[in-house]
Amino acid sequence: MRTWLLARVHLGTVAVLFVLTLSACVLVAGLPRAAQSSYDEALRRALTAAPAVQADLTVATQSSGRPEDLRERAQFDSRERLWREIVPAGLRPLTTGAGHMSAKTELTPVTGTSGSMYVNLGWLSDADRRVDWVQGRAPGAPTTTRYEGGTIPVFEVGIVEEALPEMGLRLGQTITLGENDYAAVKIVGAFRAKDPGDRSWSHDADVLHVIEQQPPGGKDHVKHITTLMSDAGLTALSGEGRNLTYRWVLPLDARAADAMDVPGLRAAVVEFERVVGLQTTGSPYRVETALPKLLGDFLAALSTAQTVMYLVLGGLLAVALGVIVLAVQLLADKLEHPLGLARARGGSLRQVAGTAAALAGLAVVPGALAGYALSYLVPGPVLPIVHAGPVVVVVVALAYAGARTALTHRAPLHERRDDVATARPSARRVTLEVLVVVLALAGAYLLRARGLSAAGGQDPFLLVVPVALTIAAALITLRCYPYPLRLLVRLAARGRAAVPFLGLTRASRARSGSLLPVLILLPALGVSVFAAVVSDGIATTQRTASWQQVGAPVRVTSESEIPAEAIERVRRLAGVERVVPAQTGRVQVGYGAERADAIAVDVTQWRDLLDGAPVGLPPLSDGALVSPELRGRGTIEIGWQSRVKLATRGVIESVPGFYTHGKFMVVPIGVQVRPAVNTLLIQGDVALPELARLVPSAVVTSQESALRAIQDDPLTATVRWTLVIVTVALAAYALIAVVLSLVIGAADRARAVSFLRTLGLSERQAQRLTVLEILPMILLTALVGLGLGLGLPAALGPGVDLSSYAGDLPVGDYSPGLLLPGALAAGLAGVAVLGAYAHTAISRRRSLGAVLRVGELP
Structure with missing residues (x-):
C-alpha cells in the first residue's frame, strides 16, 4: 500500500503522534540525566562539606x-x-x-x-x-x-x-x-x-x-x-x-x-x-x-531519592506509553476502512499489519530520534535508560499498531457489534483480579509494618507495592463503574426525558476499547497527585526545619558576652522590631559531675516572637522546662552563676534553634544574678551583614537563609523539581487522554447522534447526550485517581524516608488542601464537557448523508 499517501491523508493524526512521541522521549531520556547529574553534585558537595x-x-x-x-x-x-x-x-x-x-x-x-x-x-x-x-x-x-x-x-x-x-x-x-x-x-x-x-x-x-x-x-x-x-x-x-x-x-x-x-x-x-x-x-x-560512613549516609539519602524517582518516572513512562497507544489507536481507527478494503481485495494479514506499523513508524521513529537528540541538551551523564527509553517507546507503539491491526483484520470483512453490552467475565478472570487486589492491600500493610529492608539499596517491595495498588484501583474501577451507572439508568428510565436514559445507557455499555483511557487517567492522576502531595509535604517540613534550626527570624550568637552597648545598637537598627536577649551555657546539675545545656530567656517574649511559626514553646513564668532525659526529678538544683533550685514545669522534646537531644533545660532569664547575654533573638526585616558589623564576635543566621540552604541542596532541589515537572507532565497527558478518547469515539458517537436527530433530537439535547455519555467514566476515574494519589503516601508509610530533603526532620504531614484535587478534577471535567460541545458543534455542520448510509434510516 502507499504509506506516504496514507500519511498525507491523515497528516493531523500523524503529527499528534509525532509530538507525543517526541515529548515522551525527551522526558524519559532527559529527566534521568538531570537526576544523575544532581546526584553527582550532591555527592561532591557532601564530601566537600565534611x-x-x-x-x-x-x-x-x-x-x-x-x-x-x-x-x-x-x-x-x-x-x-x-x-x-x-x-x-x-x-x-x-x-x-x-x-x-x-x-x-x-x-x-x-x-x-x-x-x-x-x-x-x-x-x-x-x-x-x-x-x-x-x-x-x-x-x-x-x-x-x-x-x-x-x-x-x-x-x-x-x-x-x-x-x-x-x-x-x-x-x-x-x-x-x-x-x-x-x-x-x-x-x-x-x-x-x-x-x-x-x-x-x-x-x-x-x-x-x-x-x-x-x-x-x-x-x-x-x-x-x-x-x-x-x-x-x-x-x-x-x-x-x-x-x-x-x-x-x-x-x-x-x-x-x-x-x-x-x-x-x-x-x-x-x-x-x-x-x-x-x-x-x-x-x-x-x-x-570516616569515608565509608559519609558514603553510607549519602547512599541512604540517594536510595530514597531514587525510589521516589523510580515511582514518578515509572508512572510517567507508563502514562506516556498509554497516551501514545491511544494516538496509535486513533490512527488505526482512521485506517480501518482502507485496510479492510485492502484485506478484502486479497491483501495478506502481514501486508495490512505492516502498513499500519509503517505508518505509525513514520511518526514515532522521527519523534523518538528528535526527543533522544534533544535530551542531550540536558546536562548529565548518559545512563542506559537514556538509550533504552526511546527504544521502548518506539517498540511499544509499533507493536501495538501492528498487533491491533492484525487482530482487527484477521478475517476479511470481519464485522462486529459495538452496540451490545460486554460479555460477563469468566470465574477464572474474576478470581485473578480479586487475588491482585488482595495482594496489593496485603503488600501495603506489610510495607507499613516492616518498613524498608535492612539489606540496603533499592527495596523491590517498595517499588512493587505502588504498582500493585494502581492496578488494583484500576481493576476495581473497571469492574464497579457500571453498577452505579445502571442504578442511574433505572432512575432515568422512570422519567419522561429520553436524553438522560440514552446518555447513561451508552456510558454503561461502553465497549472495552473505550476503557483504555481509564488505564491512563488513573495512574496519571494517581502519580501526579502523589508527586504534588509529597512535594507539598517536603516544602512544609523544610520550613519547619528552618525554624527548628534557627529558633527565630534572626539569631545572633557569640561565644563571649555581647556588650550592652552593642545590644542597644542592634535595637536601634533599621528594620528591627523586637530583640529578645538570652544566655546559653553548660550548667552543673546537682553537686556531681552531671552537666546539661541551658538557655535563660524571657519565654513570654520568645513565644510572641515565634507567633505564627511552625515551632514554639509552652509558657513558662518560673521553674524550668526540661528535656525527657531530665524528667521526673521534681525540683532541680543547678549551678550556673549561683546555686538555683527550680521546679520542673514541663517536658519539651527540643528547644527551637538550640537543642534537639541530650540533657537541656529552659529557665527564665530572671534567675541569673546578672545575665551574661550571648544570644539575641531578633524579629524584623534587617540586613544580616549590618548585624554582623555591629556584633563582630557573633555568628548571624536567619530562618530564611537556613531555608534556602535546605532547598538549595542538589538532591533536595532535584527531587522537588522532578516532582513538579512530572506533576505538570502527567496532568497534561491526562488532559490529552481525555481529548483523544473523545476523538476516538467521535465517529460512533456522531452516527448515534445522527440517528437520533432523524427522530427529532435537538442540538441542545445532543450536547447533553454526549456529555452524559463520556462524563461519568471520566469523573469516576478522576475521583479514584485522586484518592489513589492522596492515599499512596500514607500507604507507603515508613518506606519513603524524605527527612534527608527536609533538614533531617521526618516528612509525615501529607495533608494537602483541596485546591489541587479540585483543579485536576475540574480540569478533566471541563475538558470533557468542552470536547462534548465541540463534537456536537462539528457534527452539526455535517449532513446526515455524510454519516448515515442508505438503508440505515429508521
Missing part, C-alpha cells in the same frame, strides 16, 4: 621504640609512595592531590602540673606552606641539657599565637615534659595559620587551637596544645617512653566523585584498609577515615 579529617584517607601507626622511629623526611616520603601505589584503582582518581605527613606525641604532660596541662610535640611536613611566623623565629635543631642527673633532649618549638596567653606561656620559655621519661621544649616562635579555613587544618586542629577537655568525673578542664618543630627535630623524637603517632594524609578530591561509583568506593576503602594492614613491619598500620 571535615577533611573525615573524608580523607589517613594511614597511621604508632612507634613503640627506636627500631620503629622515623628519623628523617625521606623515610616518610618512601612510605607515602607505597601508600599511593597500593591505593585501589577505584580510589585513585580521588586521591591525586598533594598530601601531607605528620609526627605527633599525645598526652604529653607538663612536668609538675599533675596532668592539668599537656604540651605535645609535633611535626608537619608542609608547615612552611601553612603557617607564618609572627613572633620570634622558626624552630631549629634540637639540643640537650642535664635534668635530674641525666641528659634529656631539648626541642626548639613554635606554638600558635593564641595559645601563649591561654596556656600561660611566653617566648623563650623552656618547659619540661613528662613524668618519668623527660624531655624539654624551648618556645622560640609563635605562628598563625596562613589560611585558617584550609581543609587540611581539620587534621591538625590540635596544632591550631587549644583543646579543652573535661575528664570523666572531673570538674576542671584540661588544656592540650601541640607545638611545631623542624625537620631536624625528628632525629631526637622517639616513641620510646611517650605516645608517638605517625600519619600520612591522602586528601580526597571530591570533584572526581561519581554517585554511580559509591558502592565501588566503599568496597575500595575496605580493600585499602586490608592491604595497608598487610604492610605491618612492627606496630600495625591502620587507615583512619
